[in-house]
Each structure stands twice: as structure tokens, then as C-alpha cells.
Amino acid sequence: MGGSAVGKPPELPLALTDQPPNRLTAAVLDERLRGTKFVSLTPKRVLNPPSATGMDYWSLNPYVGCEFGCSYCYARYTHRYVVERAHDNGKLTDSEFADFRGPHGWEAFERRIFVKEQIVGALDADLKRVQVGATIVIGTATDPYQPAERRFRLTRAVLQRLSRCEGLSFGIITKSPLIARDRDVLARIQERNELQIHVSLITTDPKLARRLEARSPIPAARLRALQQLVAAGINAGLIVAPVLPGITDSVAHLDTLFAAARKAGALFIHAGALRLYAAVRDRFIPLLGQHYPDLVERYERAYAKQAGAPREYARALARRVQRLQKKHGFMRNEGMIDRYRPSRVPTQGELELRGSLL
Ligand code: SF4
Numbered sequence: 001m002g003g004s005a006v007g008k009p010p011e012l013p014l015a016l017t018d019q020p021p022n023r024l025t026a027a028v029l030d031e032r033l034r035g036t037k038f039v040s041l042t043p044k045r046v047l048n049p050p051s052a053t054g055m056d057y058w059s060l061n062p063y064v065g066c067e068f069g070c071s072y073c074y075a076r077y078t079h080r081y082v083v084e085r086a087h088d089n090g091k092l093t094d095s096e097f098a099d100f101r102g103p104h105g106w107e108a109f110e111r112r113i114f115v116k117e118q119i120v121g122a123l124d125a126d127l128k129r130v131q132v133g134a135t136i137v138i139g140t141a142t143d144p145y146q147p148a149e150r151r152f153r154l155t156r157a158v159l160q161r162l163s164r165c166e167g168l169s170f171g172i173i174t175k176s177p178l179i180a181r182d183r184d185v186l187a188r189i190q191e192r193n194e195l196q197i198h199v200s201l202i203t204t205d206p207k208l209a210r211r212l213e214a215r216s217p218i219p220a221a222r223l224r225a226l227q228q229l230v231a232a233g234i235n236a237g238l239i240v241a242p243v244l245p246g247i248t249d250s251v252a253h254l255d256t257l258f259a260a261a262r263k264a265g266a267l268f269i270h271a272g273a274l275r276l277y278a279a280v281r282d283r284f285i286p287l288l289g290q291h292y293p294d295l296v297e298r299y300e301r302a303y304a305k306q307a308g309a310p311r312e313y314a315r316a317l318a319r320r321v322q323r324l325q326k327k328h329g330f331m332r333n334e335g336m337i338d339r340y341r342p343s344r345v346p347t348q349g350e351l352e353l354r355g356s357l358l
């Protein structure tokens with residue numbers, strides 16, 4: 001999302017998206033039997049400006065860390081950043097630091113969730129810097145409707161504040177059906193602003209989803225929420241990101257997803273290939289080795305020099321997505337994910353990871 005605001009699909013910010021905490025206390029607000037702790041964070045600012053992220057929109061994430069724990073999640077570094085800053089500033093002891101990082105550096109992202117208390121006050125102040133016509137995307141780094149939202153309702157509070165705005169563009173990205181709870185306030189926002197809801201889903205297969213996304217809501221629940229949003233007149237569609245080479249990129253797999261999106265009434269659908277950032281590798285490659293051992297070497301080769309998918313692969317995937325968009329009656333992918341324009345006719349088997357591309 002960006003430029004003409006919410007007309008674009010969400011992009012993964014490359015730079016840090018969370019402001020350094022102004023005051024981090026280790027105050028535990030709640031705990032789960034599974035060991036997850038919810039910890040208070042009181043930031044002075046909550047809107048990340050385009051200058052900080054390199055994107056052309058403002059972004060906001062009510063929580064740092066995410067219990068859904070997707071293996072391909074690129075946002076783990078934001079959690080590490082907050083924890084390391086707090087430790088460097090003397091706000092976490094060494095033992096708290098060890099606990100907040102976890103043994104491999106990625107676990108804590110799923111189990112130590114920072115809750116940005118007093119978010120509305122900070123948002124109030126930040127909104128003074130946002131000009132009419134600007135875009136604000138919620139959920140660029142962590143899911144705004146993750147389980148913590150049921151307890152803390154920060155996202156709803158943010159939306160209620162934003163419903164008083166006018167002439168802005170808003171995008172929301174989520175894997176959670178909990179977003180349907182907020183149809184009332186979303187409808188109010190949409191009356192005076194642009195709004196685009198991206199329900200995120202990479203597969204309709206619940207077993208595959210569970211393998212790749214430790215605790216995300218089942219696909220059917222997400223599609224049902226999408227249906228409810230559209231039925232309520234909300235501008236909502238599906239974001240298929242990341243497409244995982246050799247796992248979820250076949251025509252048959254994507255076709256099933258696109259058909260499900262159509263059936264749910266999605267107003268648009270976007271898709272983009274996996275980006276394998278350093279923070280993703282630590283978590284994703286071991287899981288790949290466990291379930292798809294023959295893919296490990298190919299991924300390592302394909303992503304050896306860059307985090308993004310190889311250019312030829314991304315181009316071929318974009319063409320495949322466009323054909324499926326057309327087949328299912330969706331508008332063509334026109335967002336940042338679709339940065340590689342088709343320049344030649346695709347060849348058979350071009351997307352086969354097991355074949356020549358990777
Ligand atoms: S839902 Fe989003 S933020 Fe949460 S773990 Fe999955 S990819 Fe990361």
C-alpha cells in the first residue's frame with residue numbers, strides 16, 4: 001500500500017518500523033499457560049514515518065511480537081530491536097534480556113508480546129504530523145488482530161480514534177477473523193476515508209497452514225471473516241504473501257486460493273513471493289529441512305545473494321498471478337509486490353522450483 005494510498009498491496013518494510021521505546025518496563029500485564037507473557041510498552045510515538053521505513057506510507061503496529069508465529073515471518077527483527085535497545089538503555093537487566101530474547105533469538109517474538117499501552121494518546125500527537133491524502137497502514141510488522149487484541153483491544157481503540165479522521169487512506173493487514181468484530185468502526189472510517197482490508201492467507205489447506213504458521217487462525221475462519229467484511233460493505237480482499245517456491249506456487253494451489261477468494265466475495269487479490277531476510281532464515285530454513293529437505297539447498301542457492309526471490313522467478317510468478325486474477329475476474333495486480341512487469345511470454349514449467357529456476 002502506498003502512493004495512491006490503499007490502492008497498493010502491503011509491502012514488507014525493509015527498515016525498522018518500530019520507534020525505540022520511550023519507556024519500557026518489564027511489567028507483565030498477563031500470562032498464558034503456554035508461557036506467553038504480555039509486557040507493557042509505553043512509546044511516545046506510534047506512527048512510523050515514511051522516512052524511517054523507506055515506504056511511502058505511515059505504519060502502525062499496536063503490538064511488538066506476534067503469537068501466530070509464522071515460520072516465514074520477517075518481523076522478528078523488530079522485536080529484537082526493541083529488546084536490545086531496552087537492554088542497552090539499562091531498562092532490562094541481563095536476565096530479563098536473556099528471557100526476552102530466547103535461546104535462538106526468534107522464540108521471544110512469539111512469546112514475549114509488547115503491548116503499546118496508552119497508544120491512543122501517542123497516536124493523537126502523531127496524527128498532527130500526517131497530512132490529508134496520506135496513507136497509514138496498520139499491521140506492517142505484526143498482526144494487529146493477534147490473540148493479544150482480544151484481551152487488550154488496542155487495535156479497536158486505534159480504529160475508533162482514526163474514525164474521527166477525514167481524507168486519509170488506511171490499509172489493514174491481518175490473518176485473524178477477529179477483524180470482523182470491528183465492522184462497525186471500519187464502516188465509519190470508510191465513510192470519510194479510503195480503506196482497504198487485506199486478509200492474509202497463503203493456503204486453503206489447514207494442515208499446510210498449521211505446518212507453516214504455528215498458531216494462525218484456520219483458513220476457513222479467515223475466509224469467513226473476509227465474507228463478513230465484504231457483506232458489511234467494507235473494501236476487503238485477500239493478500240497471498242508470501243508465496244513459497246515449490247510449496248505453494250503451483251497453478252493448482254494458487255487457483256484454489258483464488259477461487260476461494262472469489263467465493264468469499266473478495267474485491268481484490270494480491271500475491272508476492274517469499275523474501276528470505278536474515279531474521280527469516282533462522283526460523284524458516286530449519287522448518288524447511290524438517291518438512292521439505294530436498295528444497296533446502298535450492299532455497300539457499302536461490303536466496304544466497306539477496307533477500308528477494310530471484311528476478312526471473314518473481315516475474316514468472318507475477319504473470320501466473322495475473323492470469324489467475326483474470327480467470328477469476330479480479331483486477332490485475334497493481335501494487336508494489338508486482339514490481340516486475342511481464343516482458344515475455346512465460347514458458348512451460350517456469351515456476352517449478354524443482355526445475356530450472358532455483
Ligand atoms: S501473523 Fe504476521 S506478524 Fe504474526 S507471525 Fe505471522 S507473519 Fe508474522
